[in-house]
Amino acid sequence: xxxxxxxVGVAQTRFSPKRAEVNVGEMAYEAIEQVLQETGxxxxxxxxxxxxxxxxxxxxxxxxxxxxxxxxxxxxxxEEKMAMDGATAVYYGAxxxxxxxxxxxxxxxxxxxxxxxxxIVNNTAFDPLYTRMLGFDFTSAAALQARRYMSVYGISAxxxxxxxxxxxxxxxxxxxxxxxxxxxxxxxxxxxxxxxPIRSVDVAPDTDGAVALIxxxxxxxxxxxxxxxxxxxxxxxxxxxYLGDRDLADCMALExxxxxxxxxxxxxxxxxxxxxxxxxxxxxYQELLWMEGLGLCGRGEAGEMIESxxxxxxxxxxxxxxxxxxxxxxxxVAGLNRVAEAALQVMGRSGVQIPDVDIAVAQGHSGFCGQHxxxxxxxxxxxxx
Amino acid sequence: xxxxxxxIGGGQTYHASRRHDVNQGEMVNEAVRAALDDAQMTxxxxxxxxxxxxxxxxxxxxxxxxxxxxxxxYGKPGLKITTGGTVGATEVxxxxxxxxxxxxxxxxxxxxxxxxxxxSSAILxxxxxxxxxxxxxxxxxxxxxxxxxxxxQAYGAREEHSAMVAVKARQNARxxxxxxxxxxxxxxxxxxxxMLAYPIRLMDMCPTSNGACAMILADEKTAKDRCKKPVWFxxxxxxxxxQFELTWRDVTTTKPIFSRVCADKLYKKLGVENPAAFFxxxxxYEPATWAELVxxxxxxxxxxxxxxxxxxxxxxEINGAIPVNPxxxxxxxxxxxxxxxxxxxxAALQIRGDAGEHxxxxxxxxxxxxxxxxxxxxVMTALSKEWED
Numbered sequence: 201x202x203x204x205x206x207x208v209g210v211a212q213t214r215f216s217p218k219r220a221e222v223n224v225g226e227m228a229y230e231a232i233e234q235v236l237q238e239t240g241x242x243x244x245x246x247x248x249x250x251x252x253x254x255x256x257x258x259x260x261x262x263x264x265x266x267x268x269x270x271x272x273x274x275x276x277x278x279e280e281k282m283a284m285d286g287a288t289a290v291y292y293g294a295x296x297x298x299x300x301x302x303x304x305x306x307x308x309x310x311x312x313x314x315x316x317x318x319x320i321v322n323n324t325a326f327d328p329l330y331t332r333m334l335g336f337d338f339t340s341a342a343a344l345q346a347r348r349y350m351s352v353y354g355i356s357a358x359x360x361x362x363x364x365x366x367x368x369x370x371x372x373x374x375x376x377x378x379x380x381x382x383x384x385x386x387x388x389x390x391x392x393x394x395x396x397p398i399r400s401v402d403v404a405p406d407t408d409g410a411v412a413l414i415x416x417x418x419x420x421x422x423x424x425x426x427x428x429x430x431x432x433x434x435x436x437x438x439x440x441x442y443l444g445d446r447d448l449a450d451c452m453a454l455e456x457x458x459x460x461x462x463x464x465x466x467x468x469x470x471x472x473x474x475x476x477x478x479x480x481x482x483x484x485y486q487e488l489l490w491m492e493g494l495g496l497c498g499r500g501e502a503g504e505m506i507e508s509x510x511x512x513x514x515x516x517x518x519x520x521x522x523x524x525x526x527x528x529x530x531x532x533v534a535g536l537n538r539v540a541e542a543a544l545q546v547m548g549r550s551g552v553q554i555p556d557v558d559i560a561v562a563q564g565h566s567g568f569c570g571q572h573x574x575x576x577x578x579x580x581x582x583x584x585x
Numbered sequence: 586x587x588x589x590x591x592x593i594g595g596g597q598t599y600h601a602s603r604r605h606d607v608n609q610g611e612m613v614n615e616a617v618r619a620a621l622d623d624a625q626m627t628x629x630x631x632x633x634x635x636x637x638x639x640x641x642x643x644x645x646x647x648x649x650x651x652x653x654x655x656x657x658x659y660g661k662p663g664l665k666i667t668t669g670g671t672v673g674a675t676e677v678x679x680x681x682x683x684x685x686x687x688x689x690x691x692x693x694x695x696x697x698x699x700x701x702x703x704x705s706s707a708i709l710x711x712x713x714x715x716x717x718x719x720x721x722x723x724x725x726x727x728x729x730x731x732x733x734x735x736x737x738q739a740y741g742a743r744e745e746h747s748a749m750v751a752v753k754a755r756q757n758a759r760x761x762x763x764x765x766x767x768x769x770x771x772x773x774x775x776x777x778x779x780m781l782a783y784p785i786r787l788m789d790m791c792p793t794s795n796g797a798c799a800m801i802l803a804d805e806k807t808a809k810d811r812c813k814k815p816v817w818f819x820x821x822x823x824x825x826x827x828q829f830e831l832t833w834r835d836v837t838t839t840k841p842i843f844s845r846v847c848a849d850k851l852y853k854k855l856g857v858e859n860p861a862a863f864f865x866x867x868x869x870y871e872p873a874t875w876a877e878l879v880x881x882x883x884x885x886x887x888x889x890x891x892x893x894x895x896x897x898x899x900x901x902e903i904n905g906a907i908p909v910n911p912x913x914x915x916x917x918x919x920x921x922x923x924x925x926x927x928x929x930x931x932a933a934l935q936i937r938g939d940a941g942e943h944x945x946x947x948x949x950x951x952x953x954x955x956x957x958x959x960x961x962x963x964v965m966t967a968l969s970k971e972w973e974d
Contacts, residue, residue, distance in 0.1 A: 203587075249823075256639075256640050256641040257640060260715065261711065266669075266828040266959055275825060278824065279823070280823065283637075283665045283667040284664055288664050295679075296686075298587070324645060325645075325651070327645075328702075437662055441651050
């Protein structure tokens with residue numbers, strides 16, 4: 201990228217299984233107010249536009265950004281809604297700034313999973329002609345992907361269970377997460393089965409919450425923050441929709457999205473150059489699969505990598521030191537939380553700070569089995585080609 | 586914006602209330618192929634794909650993911666933005682930002698709706714506040730009934746004036762092969778049509794259409810190398826009003842309103858002092874007849890309270906001084922996710938001189954488009970034939 205965009209402020213609500221005391225707008229405003237206070241910015245004076253992220257069907261609100269237009273500063277101003285995962289909202293917000301049209305963008309994602317039923321919402325993401333009436337949801341589709349991945353690459357149930365053990369353990373130290381706990385491998389491997397091989401603890405739990413962050417052009421960023429997180433690379437890519445059109449053990453979309461982002465960020469050896477990864481572990485097996493898609497190891501090597509402790513908070517390449525989505529992050533907010541946690545590490549302000557994070561990668565995905573992938577590379581130093 | 590952006594191609598489907606011959610993907614693909622043909626490109630030339638529609642209307646979550654094969658997005662970067670009825674225009678603006686960013690040279694943007702597969706009026710009532718508004722909501726008809734009643738009361742316009750708008754739209758549509766309601770109607774026909782919610786009659790409202798529109802945006806070099814008639818994307822603005830607010834439908838309000846604020850910002854960007862003289866054609870988003878009259882005023886084409894005089898005097902006809910919606914507009918074709926993009930595409934066709942029978946009979950150098958989202962916000966774009974004017 202010839203121009204530079206930075207994340208200059210990050211705020212997250214506390215994530216919780218149910219936030220009955222606030223409506224969607226009030227919950228969103230908790231994060232917005234906090235990020236404005238932290239950066240000293242005012243909407244009317246300093247923010248040029250807003251990008252929100254939510255979904256009509258999740259919110260039960262036709263045109264779901266209506267629920268937050270006023271609190272995000274949309275009144276008589278520009279606000280657009282990303283109907284995907286929150287990471288893609290960052291991607292689009294950065295593109296807006298790179299276009300020269302905007303110079304300071306407020307990005308927000310919100311979802312209250314407690315207000316609806318995930319299986320019904322998920323089912324409506326399957327095509328209405330052939331697969332929806334089979335009763336699929338994201339969990340049953342994920343079970344197919346997990347099985348395929350485990351069988352093709354010899355990934356064991358115990359290796360997948362180690363993702364749960366690591367992430368829930370990490371989440372204990374992260375003040376925003378609600379699902380942190382110590383579980384033994386034995387407890388994880390005997391948790392109730394949801395959709396074989398996926399057990400209850402393998403699924404990111406239903407959660408309410410919101411995340412807000414502020415993107416700024418280089419000129420604005422330097423005035424707003426002494427330690428911004430610079431966006432070094434961005435990438436997105438779509439895979440096929442129908443499960444039968446894909447080999448579910450493949451990660452074509454993630455490989456392409458990360459290739460695009462790495463090219464911009466001049467990353468040629470991801471495992472060596474990247475210091476920390478926050479990825480979308482909506483289901484535990486996905487952490488291993490996405491590690492491979494991100495090129496952090498060869499195909500089928502992620503299982504051994506987690507066994508060796510390489511991706512632990514104390515390891516050489518911490519993955520989901522925040523506790524990941526398994527730690528309790530709402531859907532849709534998920535990718536924005538991934539970017540936020542990676543940004544906080546790069547800024548040196550994380551509640552679960554890892555020393556010397558110069559380059560961090562965040563990954564989010566939309567659709568079942570990670571059909572659409574988004575990769576954001578962040579750096580402590582702004583570099584440009 | 587940091588790079589110039591041009592529209593180098595586009596296309597639309599035929600619009601109808603029933604498209605049983607195609608599913609959503611096949612319908613979208615019709616528009617995509619039309620746009621690629623128009624730009625003389627193949628999918629391999631496209632760097633990114635952006636799609637928008639109203640996910641609640643057909644009850645399909647994440648339509649961009651489902652339709653990745655129909656749109657050509659498979660294996661490519663892309664995203665879905667939804668902003669209500671404005672969504673088609675938002676996709677165009679988002680596509681322009683993609684190109685201007687320097688990360689992409691050729692971007693395909695798509696808007697569609699297949700309303701026969703859902704219940705749009707029920708879902709539109711879901712726009713209202715879940716606790717305070719929904720029990721009052723009367724879908725789009727209810728919103729515009731308040732606007733029409735307020736307009737008549739304030740300015741002395743009569744039902745005949747809104748009927749003139751209805752006639753103009755459907756007569757223009759007869760010249761547009763892609764339009765949905767191509768009706769050879771008179772003012773009497775409109776006034777005799779069924780009353781839905783006073784003063785809105787059946788013919789005062791847009792239809793529920795099925796259809797899709799797609800456009801290809803490109804950087805300056807691509808545009809000059811590959812396109813004989815690029816249309817330049819000059820500026821865009823988006824403005825909302827605070828939501829769940831009812832008072833904006835009082836046309837005499839003195840509070841700042843999204844439509845006027847947005848037009849002011851856009852005109853300032855371009856240095857426009859007299860929009861009626863500056864722009865050669867307008868494609869505006871009028872889901873109801875009264876909305877067109879209010880747009881005339883909010884866009885500054887006449888003084889406040891005089892919008893109905895413009896239609897009375899025939900100034901906004903295809904051959905009038907200020908042509909508005911020569912395509913037949915939203916009153917003739919409303920495939921919601923496509924509608925705001927159709928405004929931009931029809932404006933581009935006018936600038937290219939490719940609008941066929943509904944081409945306005947004068948040089949078109951500048952065009953302005955508007956959109957409506959949730960009936961309470963807008964996205965406007967300005968297009969030009971030349972970059973240096």
